[in-house]
Amino acid sequence: MTTASLIGWTALSALVPGAAHLRAGRRRTGFVLLAVFGVVLVAILLYGLRFMGDAGAVIRSSTLTTIMVGSGVCALAWFTLTVLSFVALRPKRLSQNGQIVSGIVVGVLAVSVMAPFALTASTIKAVGETLDAISAPDGSQPTHVPIRAEDPWNGRKRINFLLLGGDAAGNRESVRTDSMTVASVNLATGNTVLFSLPRNLQYVRFPAGSPLHKQFPNGFTAEQGLLNAVWYYADNNPQVMGGRNRGPQALKDAIGHTLGLKIDYYAMVDMFGFARLIDAMGGLQIRVEQDIKWGGKFGTAGTIKAGHRRLSGEEVLWYGRSRVDSDDFSRMGRQRCVIGALAQQANPATVLTNFTKIATATRHMFRTDIPRDLLEHLVPLGLKVKDAKITSLQFVPPLIWPGNPDWHKIRTLTLKAIRESMTDRRAVAANASPSDAPATPGATTPRVPASPSPSETQSLAKRPTQTPTQNDQEAKSLTELCGF
Template sequence: MADGRAQRDDDTPVQAGDGAPAGGVQRALGLTLASALVWGVAHLWAGRRVAGMILLGLFGVLVIAGAVTTALFRGDLVRLALQPSWLSAFAVGLLVLALVWVTVVIRSYQVARPDDLPTGARTAGAVTVTVLCFAVAVPFTWAAHSTYVARDTLTSIFRSGDSNGRPVNTADPWNGQSRVNVLLLGGDAAPNRVGVRTDSMTLASVDTETGDTVLLGLPRNLENFHLPPGPARDRFPYGFTGDGAGTPGLLNEVYQYAEEHPDLVPGVTKNQRGPELLKATISGILHQRVDYYVLVDMRGFADIVDAIGGVKIRIPEDILYSRENRVLKAGYRTLSGKEALWYGRSRTNSDDYTRMGRQKCLMRAVAQQADPQTVLTKFDRLAAATKRAISTDIPQELLPAFMSLSGKVKNGAKIDSLQFVPPLISTGDPDFALIRRLAAEAVAGGPAKPSTTPSSSPTASASRSPNTTGGPSSSATKPPQSKPVSLAATCPS
């Protein structure tokens, strides 16, 4: 076979296509398919041993390198997959590998194909090889495209460097702290509304060793709080009054007020003024560090839910669409993005505080159901929705550390929730000493004791945040929740 020809039983050489052109093209295609799976098979059959061994050796190196890298450096692969420069290199590498693989397929067919094929067999062979080339190239092209989309998503959402543009110390991502505190915000931006009101504000304090998390929820209608020292405190020395007329402002107004008044946060760029002032304000209210923030636009959140195919959740009682006079029926439901938005935002027959609890349960359900298979199969749509929905100041360099931490949170870590709502506090006249003490105890994991400081009536701010139906608030009859409770226990299942 050294000269690439077939042999008869009497050792008389014949051309591979003699007397059986159909069999010749079938054998050539079979060898080409084998070479697409293992490089060099067709070349070795044709007697081109040097080229065949080189191709086989290269293929073996690729397989071994891939297996060893996956087995020994899986953690590093995750880290590299979250770095835009490596994603760019990987995408280019995939395209180059696809080009090489297609070249091997084409050349293998040329080597194995008989020279005297009829026109029909030659055409059929060429078409079949073309289809095989597409079959080889499509997975690589899809992977390269997905890699590019991932890079574009990362660079669109996460900046490089800290808030001042300085390099981040990735060797100590948490700056020696045992916990990292991330402010989770839900904004209500919409085409028919001006600005952003942060109707959902929760500080997630995460133990960096165990992933155990405490969620500290603040109500949107909290009043009589102070802004941080500096230009903001100078403007409002006796507490925030957003309208400037002496009426107490609400906590959910701080974000947009800062965006409209850059002098309150000098040196901070547009679209970061609101987050910076709100982070500092909530840090003062809770007496807890606020390291980073993540803002999820509510309409964008609906797009994320649709991108993962809906969210499964149990609704304990019917929830009315307040504007459309439709009902989310009680029971196990798979909610669309729009329905999930109403589930999290509706105050009909309930109140702000019941809604806060539903929002946390909704976030928990989405996080649980956004499994790797769902993310991979719907990656493009999910990435596009995420770019529209999320803004944050978490640096790109810390993404590997946060990815590792999120794995701990998702895989068995304890998640507790403490909401500072009536009757635990009065939103119109908050007991900030009580809020700070309970927050400190919740984060430290110590026992919380009943407050000895009297609070004013929970209805003090009713005029600023009325029940939309005029009915009784479901939280008014419940005993105060003065210590964190498990989110798994409080969310319907």
């Protein structure tokens, strides 16, 4: 046997265990290794088939541990197999130079065959640590009811998630929730309605059970009464909320009461962490309708040119944040397109290719009160939503004036949008007009507090007659609006 053939048979044994032993005349050992290899392949196949109808079970803690331990065992087994295959071929029959060359090559091969298993174990470990980190309790969550596998949603037919973009910039003392969207998901069909609320929505009410209802019975007036300051106020006034880290619950109460929905869970993305996530994905393809200047009040830092462009994380961040020659409602529309583009482009190939970077970025950008045991049930729901109808409603002028919101109208439109999402019409992004709200005889409409604050009086006095944002009367799909 030549040096090359010995190396070749050893390498073949790494792919087909037992090949080298058969070549060396050790038929019994060779067939035993082949049989064991076949049994292992069948076992892995059967184990994988378990997840065909339950994709979420892949991220279960027990599953991740099993895969990680199995990868470690396989790494050691293949290393041992490679060495034993080399020994079975009796390299001492080679010349001295042949022994040295074959020993070095097989040594590298023995280490190399461990790499795929080590990579798998490392990836699975990153998944587990990421999921544990983003779902770790921070004191804001109440005690959750244990998750039952047969009914993880506790009999609910619809689940409402509050999706937040938090801005904790260096010049701010705490988090301001500058992007607030409620995703109301039909559990049976996956049809989803996105309700976007402007950050400057003023004087929101709180349900009777909220501590802030007693503090602000006529509507939230602290911090200029802006919705994006509710989390900030609650976190910085634990004596009012009855404990620390109650910002998420306060905001869920306010937005849920505003829409007439029960907000089940929240997920907040730190905007700068979001930029790192986009970079980890290799950028995001966006249709930029017009030049977007960013930086300061006059956009002196840079310009995102119009057209179909692949934007970096920083550019995506500023595309959704810039107010230069724009307004909050235009920003909301761009942020909606970013969410839609991310949902479409975060495909399995992209995620797997950049998994380690994405996992690292995700670990430091998310906060949520979704229990760890519920995450596995979000996977099949997310896959269902991806192919379902997604509609969108923004509560912006002229539909709703943030300084003088019509609370009854907001609830009426919310209910109408949910009802329409349950039909079989094509996916639309509804920018509803004021006429969309059906008239309700005798309905009372909550207004601003009876004794307006100075800032409120000024806001009403300067109520705008139009907005730079064009809100189409005709419903359009996200494809039309965002150019996907």
